[in-house]
Amino acid sequence: MEKYKCELVEMLVKAGVLTFGDFTTKSGRKTPYFINTGNFKSGAYLEKLGEFYAKTIYKSLGCEFDALFGPAYKGIPLVSAAAMSLYRLYGIDKPYCFNRKETKDHGEGGMTVGYKPKEKDRIVIVEDVVTAGTAVRETVELFRNIADVSFVGLIVLADRCERGTGSMSALDELENCLGIRVFPIINIYDILDYLYNREIDGKIYIKDEEKAKIEQYLQAYGAKTRSPA
Helix, strand or coil: CCHHHHHHHHHHHHCCCEEEEEEECCCCCEEEEEECHHHCCCHHHHHHHHHHHHHHHHHHHCCCCCEEEECCCCHHHHHHHHHHHHHHHHCCCCCEEEEEEEEECCCCCEEEEECCCCCCCEEEEEEEEECCCHHHHHHHHHHCCCCCCEEEEEEEEEECCEECCCCCEHHHHHHHHHCCCEEEEEEHHHHHHHHECCEECCEECECHHHHHHHHHHHHHHECCCCCCC
């Protein structure tokens, strides 16, 4: 596995972003692991995270886009960090924005903060995790009331490699149905491969029991049509 993926997986567990137990995803599925980017609570972690996003954006899209968008709330620090790292690492200075949970009817008003998307803009969505694609569909619907833009890419921290609303994977579904190319930094198979029986700071996060639960979950909800990245 590539070095940067190993670094990211280690960072996820050290920061308490990747945890194991009993959780419920936004799509309503009961899952034995959860990724909460809200637990990136320091400048050092956020700077490093921005680098992972920036490198993936640059590798996948270069500078062929007009703006970055981060869905509120967790997407706000992610898109901010990605925009800063794109400029610092590659000299690419692109505007970014995020949405309000409620439309502001005073002051400058509007549904977005930061850059104001224009007709025909090419937008890159910066997300944390995609399970069934629910949040991405909400973003597409949101933009129907903002501007007629095209979504040229979706950058996600981790692909859970699960089915969407139908039989194909959530990411394949987004690509096929919405025309959005998806670029995950890592996926659940990377996490399993790296963490299984590996000690990090004196702790093993995935032993036989955790591995069995994740594999059972993937057997129930995993996508057969999308290969691991």
